Amino acid sequence: xxxxxxxxxxxxxxxxxxxxxxxxxxxxxxxxxxxxxxxxxxxxxxxxxxxxxxxxxxxxxxxxxxxxxxxxxxxxxxxxxxxxxxxxxxxxxxxxxxxxxxxxxxxxxxxxxxxxxxxxxxxxxxxxxxxxxxxxxxxxxxxxxxxxxxxxxxxxxxxxxxxxxxxxxxxxxxxxxxxxxxxxxxxxxxxxxxxxxxxxxxxxxxxxxxxxxxxxxxxxxxxxxxxxxxxxxxxxxxxxxxxxxxxxxxxxxxxxxxxxxxxxxxxxxxxxxxxxxxxxxxxxxxxxxxxxxxxxxxxxxxxxxxxxxxxxxxxxxxxxxxxxxxxxxxxxxxxxxxxxxxxxxxxxxxxxxxxxxxxxxxxxxxxxxxxxxxxxxxxxxxxxxxxxxxxxxxxxxxxxxxxxxxxxxxxxxxxxxxxxxxxxxxxxxxxxxxxxxxxxxxxxxxxxxxxxxxxxxxxxxxxxxxxxxxxxxxxxxxxxxxxxxxxxxxxxxxxxxxxxxxxxxxxxxxxxxxxxxxxxxxxxxxxxxxxxxxxxxxxxxxxxxxxxxxxxxxxxxxxxxxxxxxxxxxxxxxxxxxxxxxxxxxxxxxxxxxxxxxxxxxxxxxxxxxxxxxxxxxxxxxxxxxxxxxxxxxxxxxxxxxxxxxxxxxxxxxxxxxxxxxxxxxxxxxxxxxxxxxxxxxxxxxxxxxxxxxxxxxxxxxxxxxxxxxxxxxxxxxxxxxxxxxxxxxxxxxxxxxxxxxx
Numbered sequence: 001x002x003x004x005x006x007x008x009x010x011x012x013x014x015x016x017x018x019x020x021x022x023x024x025x026x027x028x029x030x031x032x033x034x035x036x037x038x039x040x041x042x043x044x045x046x047x048x049x050x051x052x053x054x055x056x057x058x059x060x061x062x063x064x065x066x067x068x069x070x071x072x073x074x075x076x077x078x079x080x081x082x083x084x085x086x087x088x089x090x091x092x093x094x095x096x097x098x099x100x101x102x103x104x105x106x107x108x109x110x111x112x113x114x115x116x117x118x119x120x121x122x123x124x125x126x127x128x129x130x131x132x133x134x135x136x137x138x139x140x141x142x143x144x145x146x147x148x149x150x151x152x153x154x155x156x157x158x159x160x161x162x163x164x165x166x167x168x169x170x171x172x173x174x175x176x177x178x179x180x181x182x183x184x185x186x187x188x189x190x191x192x193x194x195x196x197x198x199x200x201x202x203x204x205x206x207x208x209x210x211x212x213x214x215x216x217x218x219x220x221x222x223x224x225x226x227x228x229x230x231x232x233x234x235x236x237x238x239x240x241x242x243x244x245x246x247x248x249x250x251x252x253x254x255x256x257x258x259x260x261x262x263x264x265x266x267x268x269x270x271x272x273x274x275x276x277x278x279x280x281x282x283x284x285x286x287x288x289x290x291x292x293x294x295x296x297x298x299x300x301x302x303x304x305x306x307x308x309x310x311x312x313x314x315x316x317x318x319x320x321x322x323x324x325x326x327x328x329x330x331x332x333x334x335x336x337x338x339x340x341x342x343x344x345x346x347x348x349x350x351x352x353x354x355x356x357x358x359x360x361x362x363x364x365x366x367x368x369x370x371x372x373x374x375x376x377x378x379x380x381x382x383x384x385x386x387x388x389x390x391x392x393x394x395x396x397x398x399x400x401x402x403x404x405x406x407x408x409x410x411x412x413x414x415x416x417x418x419x420x421x422x423x424x425x426x427x428x429x430x431x432x433x434x435x436x437x438x439x440x441x442x443x444x445x446x447x448x449x450x451x452x453x454x455x456x457x458x459x460x461x462x463x464x465x466x467x468x469x470x471x472x473x474x475x476x477x478x479x480x481x482x483x484x485x486x487x488x489x490x491x492x493x494x495x496x497x498x499x500x501x502x503x504x505x506x507x508x509x510x511x512x513x514x515x516x517x518x519x520x521x522x523x524x525x526x527x528x529x530x531x532x533x534x535x536x537x538x539x540x541x542x543x544x545x546x547x548x549x550x551x552x553x554x555x556x557x558x559x560x561x562x563x564x565x566x567x568x569x570x571x572x573x574x575x576x577x578x579x580x581x582x583x584x585x586x587x588x589x590x591x592x593x594x595x596x597x598x599x600x601x602x603x604x605x606x607x608x609x610x611x612x613x614x615x616x617x618x619x620x621x622x623x624x625x626x627x628x629x630x631x632x633x634x635x636x637x638x639x640x641x642x643x644x645x646x647x648x649x650x651x652x653x654x655x656x657x658x659x660x661x662x663x664x665x666x667x668x669x670x671x672x673x674x675x676x677x678x679x680x681x682x683x684x685x686x687x688x689x690x691x692x693x694x695x696x697x698x699x700x701x702x703x704x705x706x707x708x709x710x711x712x713x714x715x716x717x718x719x720x721x722x723x724x725x726x727x728x729x730x731x732x733x734x735x736x737x738x739x740x741x742x743x
Contacts, residue, residue, distance in 0.1 A: 035307030038360040045360035060251025073332040074552030079544025086497040096194030098158040108153035125177040136161035155448040171196035193441035209694040228679040242278025249346035262338030274346035281354040287676040313650035318351035321639030327564040387674030405724025419601035425624035458504035462539040477532040486520035600709035681714035
């Protein structure tokens with residue numbers, strides 16, 4: 001029977017008095033004391049945990065579900081706040097369009113009476129609908145309806161507003177009526193699309209995607225855990241811990257939503273990352289307990305050793321993840337507030353559960369934890385042995401660390417290089433697939449009726465908005481705008497909210513998202529408005545609209561990203577410095593994580609921006625990356641990749657504490673942790689790959705980026721870069737480290 005790793009620890013690290021020292025026993029680590037209490041009071045710990053989870057869940061159900069409005073950053077957000085404060089809303093009611101196209105050769109609206117009768121039938125059907133006002137219906141048969149006939153004459157539009165107040169439900173009668181008309185007239189194409197119908201389909205698609213991700217991730221994780229442990233009960237323990245942590249965190253954020261903006265996607269983010277870290281931490285702990293049991297230790301001693309070693313690594317890793325995610329508070333995005341709070345909550349709860357309820361469960365179950373063994377897996381998985389493969393790889397790396405480390409670093413840098421050309425832009429059609437019927441209809445309408453983008457909206461508030469000074473300023477704005485070439489006339493102004501606001505509509509050049517539109521927006525904000533409305537004392541005039549919102553998103557990210565990156569890197573460095581007591585190790589850890597993140601950036605640039613693997617993944621490249629993805633990836637990858645890094649470094653540090661030389665500590669530390677790190681990485685990659693299989697391009701990019709970075713961390717970084725760097729540093733890596741931190 002091989003010697004337990006704990007036997008090489010100094011007696012003082014085990015909480016015992018060093019012989020002949022005359023000093024009192026060393027104070028045991030907090031993680032060990034928590035585990036000891038939980039194991040002694042196992043029923044109290046387990047039942048108390050379940051009681052707290054149940055209580056928080058019911059509180060969330062009855063007092064959660066807040067609906068605090070979130071706003072865009074910059075002036076676009078200021079305009080939204082002003083509209084909301086004045087109870088104007090974000091704009092006019094949702095607009096819908098019915099596209100009617102002739103399929104018979106030569107048929108046009110002018111020469112085809114059947115097409116004209118069909119338009120009249122559509123108008124009559126819309127008049128009968130409860131959520132459609134007669135005044136909002138416009139067609140080629142209406143006065144001034146010529147603009148609703150395409151240049152070729154083969155397509156026409158019938159437009160109307162959905163005014164019922166519940167877009168999802170109110171648009172349904174119109175969709176059914178149009179579908180019935182299409183069925184009765186197969187010789188024409190009759191299709192409806194617009195704000196309400198597109199939102200309905202896309203919300204349904206997104207909800208279905210998340211439901212599929214939720215229903216797929218749990219069984220996939222369970223199957224992989226069964227393969228890891230070879231026993232059903234042991235496989236269920238990580239799921240229990242992760243599941244209860246997710247439920248508690250979602251319920252807490254639901255309550256917090258009464259005061260802070262918590263977006264609809266927050267629960268899905270909590271689920272994905274909660275399952276990832278919860279399972280990871282349980283794996284770290286359980287595999288160490290199994291290893292010590294296999295080495296001949298009794299269950300109480302195995303729990304003590306696991307809590308003092310793996311438990312400490314879990315605390316350091318969890319704190320690093322929470323510090324990284326806290327960077328989202330600096331982004332300026334209100335919706336990121338809920339995501340940050342929820343993720344910090346689920347990580348913190350997972351850490352607490354790993355230190356308390358996990359040892360309590362193992363103590364309570366005893367040998368029952370290994371029951372329910374799966375044939376051909378149970379016996380093989382009973383003992384955690386060092387990996388022969390990874391031991392051989394590390395030995396080869398340590399023979400020529402400069403060569404192997406240099407090759408691995410060069411490969412990582414080469415993979416990261418495409419990120420230098422990374423472009424940020426919002427995807428067309430909200431990032432949804434062009435195969436959706438409503439998206440195809442919107443594209444067909446745009447081709448038949450090419451129009452200017454949604455105009456910029458200036459929300460003017462202040463005193464005496466109908467006075468001569470404001471009227472003169474608006475007139476001067478119209479005159480100056482027409483002379484720039486960056487504004488498309490007409491510039492219109494209308495009073496709103498009983499005269500408390502003046503809404504000025506300013507059509508911009510370009511297509512709404514290109515450089516021409518941005519130049520028009522900046523001309524409006526920086527020169528035209530300050531030189532006109534800005535001369536009237538007491539006026540506020542933020543500019544909103546689609547172009548403004550997109551521009552402010554990217555500009556805010558450009559300005560805040562360096563701050564977030566610096567804060568996360570510095571705080572993580574300080575945390576690792578305290579945890580390991582080594583300046584070189586802390587610097588190395590941050591450097592390797594930054595390299596992993598930039599490699600992931602390069603990969604998503606190659607795949608999604610440059611359009612590689614479109615057929616395999618199932619997306620259409622639009623030549624850019626969603627603006628929020630890089631920052632989001634950095635924050636979460638920097639935290640998640642620390643899981644393996646901290647765990648491996650902690651194992652190497654433990655072996656050095658026990659008297660191993662640096663080279664042997666590196667080999668043993670990586671090979672003995674290979675099983676749990678590989679298992680955790682496989683589970684994480686599987687969960688993130690599910691995201692990549694969904695239909696929204698935002699989630700596809702996120703899933704590929706996360707899965708790729710975790711895979712790189714668990715292979716190239718763990719097996720080559722980390723041992724090569726530690727070998728080159730030698731004893732200098734641990735020069736400031738003397739003994740294990742015990743509290």
